[in-house]
Amino acid sequence: MTAQLRSELLKHRSTFTNLGLLLAMLALVLLAVLLHALSLPADRLDSASNQVQVFRFGPLLGALFAGLVGALSITGEIRHGTIRPTFLMTPRRERVVAAKIVASGLVGIVFGLVAVGVAVGVGSVALAARGIPVTLDGGDYILMPAGGIAAAALWAPIGLGLGALLRNQVATLVAIFLWLFFIENLFLDFVPGAGRFAPGAAAAAITGLDPDRLLAPSLGALLLALYAAAAAAAGAIATLRRDVP
Amino acid sequence: MPIRRDRDAARNVDEQARPALVPADARARDPVVTASSLTKGYGDVVAVDDVTFSLEAGTVTGFLGPNGAGKTTTLRLLLGLAEPTAGEALVFGRRYRELDDPARRVGAVLESNDFHPGRCGRDHLRTLALAAEIPRARVEEVLELVELEPVAARRVKTYSLGMRQRLGLAGALLGDPELLILDEPANGLDPAGVHWLRGFLRHFAEQGRTVLVASHVLAEVAQTVEKVMIIDRGRLLTSGPLADLTERGQTLEQVYLELTAGEAS
Numbered sequence: 166m167t168a169q170l171r172s173e174l175l176k177h178r179s180t181f182t183n184l185g186l187l188l189a190m191l192a193l194v195l196l197a198v199l200l201h202a203l204s205l206p207a208d209r210l211d212s213a214s215n216q217v218q219v220f221r222f223g224p225l226l227g228a229l230f231a232g233l234v235g236a237l238s239i240t241g242e243i244r245h246g247t248i249r250p251t252f253l254m255t256p257r258r259e260r261v262v263a264a265k266i267v268a269s270g271l272v273g274i275v276f277g278l279v280a281v282g283v284a285v286g287v288g289s290v291a292l293a294a295r296g297i298p299v300t301l302d303g304g305d306y307i308l309m310p311a312g313g314i315a316a317a318a319l320w321a322p323i324g325l326g327l328g329a330l331l332r333n334q335v336a337t338l339v340a341i342f343l344w345l346f347f348i349e350n351l352f353l354d355f356v357p358g359a360g361r362f363a364p365g366a367a368a369a370a371i372t373g374l375d376p377d378r379l380l381a382p383s384l385g386a387l388l389l390a391l392y393a394a395a396a397a398a399a400g401a402i403a404t405l406r407r408d409v410p
Numbered sequence: 411m412p413i414r415r416d417r418d419a420a421r422n423v424d425e426q427a428r429p430a431l432v433p434a435d436a437r438a439r440d441p442v443v444t445a446s447s448l449t450k451g452y453g454d455v456v457a458v459d460d461v462t463f464s465l466e467a468g469t470v471t472g473f474l475g476p477n478g479a480g481k482t483t484t485l486r487l488l489l490g491l492a493e494p495t496a497g498e499a500l501v502f503g504r505r506y507r508e509l510d511d512p513a514r515r516v517g518a519v520l521e522s523n524d525f526h527p528g529r530c531g532r533d534h535l536r537t538l539a540l541a542a543e544i545p546r547a548r549v550e551e552v553l554e555l556v557e558l559e560p561v562a563a564r565r566v567k568t569y570s571l572g573m574r575q576r577l578g579l580a581g582a583l584l585g586d587p588e589l590l591i592l593d594e595p596a597n598g599l600d601p602a603g604v605h606w607l608r609g610f611l612r613h614f615a616e617q618g619r620t621v622l623v624a625s626h627v628l629a630e631v632a633q634t635v636e637k638v639m640i641i642d643r644g645r646l647l648t649s650g651p652l653a654d655l656t657e658r659g660q661t662l663e664q665v666y667l668e669l670t671a672g673e674a675s
Binding site: 169 | 486489490491492493506507509512513516518520521523524525526527528529530533534536537538540541542543581
């Protein structure tokens with residue numbers, strides 16, 4: 166599988182797609198963090214649970230974009246037809262799927278690291294500039310980046326699995342957006358007992374920022390790992406069983 | 411002379427033709443490709459219907475038929491990209507998906523545009539070479555072979571159709587394979603490109619290697635191949651040496667039109 170992994174990593178490096186995604190993510194993180202940190206009234210930013218509203222966009226957008234990277238790594242090949250030469254070179258398709266999981270997970274880690282780093286850095290500076298003391302402690306500074314990276318690494322195979330099932334690039338990307346920004350919010354608002362077990366909420370839980378509403382970080386990590394394994398397995402089975410488009 | 415068009419007639423042609431097709435010394439060898447009662451259905455549509463043939467080493471075979479006749483589906487079944495509903499397709503005696511080192515045995519191009527438009531030609535070939543553990547120097551060799559070196563660093567979206575055809579061929583040749591399977595390779599090539607391709611395929615087969623070319627451009631095929639298979643509506647209508655098909659003074663075009671027109675009525 167090493168050969169396939171090297172091939173997949175070169176696929177990630179040799180187009181501007183990932184760079185474009187990274188820049189889009191950076192812009193969104195900056196926009197969301199700065200708007201919250203600079204425009205919310207000071208009395209709504211004084212406690213740790215309030216400041217979560219500022220920082221949470223790092224892990225959330227990191228996981229989202231890692232999911233998009235994973236989805237594109239399979240739907241992009243189907244859309245452009247490179248899936249055919251890929252499977253002609255490696256007809257044992259499970260090796261290709263495994264390499265894609267690892268490669269998009271690694272790229273996802275980079276996205277998670279950047280998103281969380283920028284959110285924490287810019288958010289802290291913005292709060293400090295307004296004279297609001299940052300209530301994150303040393304533990305948060307370890308848990309949030311570590312959790313954000315883990316969430317992104319696990320969301321890449323979720324996107325990949327969904328992409329392998331749906332195959333259509335636009336449908337997959339829209340489904341991921343709708344799920345994370347619409348459907349899960351509905352669940353969290355109306356059936357929070359169930360909503361906190363959803364994959365996006367589990368990703369947010371790993372960062373430990375919102376323990377009142379979400380699962381404990383360790384539980385969130387375990388649950389998200391199960392989602393990732395299930396999505397990857399479903400995508401692998403679909404890829405092995407169905408004819409190549 | 412009218413040609414009978416039912417499937418038995420096609421079989422008869424096939425069986426009569428076969429002894430002349432295989433040189434005595436090659437008969438002991440295993441065929442490079444074997445399709446046995448190969449069938450592929452999609453719902454109610456039978457795309458490939460009970461197709462049986464074999465290819466011997468060192469031959470260039472033209473796989474002819476109208477658009478939608480089942481040529482590409484047959485090639486996809488040979489290459490393990492699709493699973494047959496019934497029957498079996500073997501390359502070098504095994505299913506493609508079970509070959510140990512497929513890139514070094516079989517090279518194939520099914521579509522003329524299977525590239526990421528934002529990736530340069532050289533990187534496209536490198537992703538394939540890495541997956542098959544083919545040395546990087548070979549990428550430069552095939553780029554030179556298909557004369558794409560000057561544009562190898564350019565993104566594929568800037569390539570003409572002819573350049574894309576040659577890049578696809580370069581990918582198929584990376585592993586220096588013994589069998590080349592090409593679907594409509596002359597599409598988009600200019601006359602010089604077609605001339606080059608013809609010479610290349612002939613040279614390839616002269617080294618004892620095997621070529622299967624699917625095409626609907628008869629004039630092109632007639633000058634390149636020694637064996638012909640004609641398929642329509644999923645059924646193999648005839649197969650045999652080009653010389654046998656045209657020995658009664660008919661052109662390949664006349665034979666083709668008679669066979670395929672009968673199916674359409």
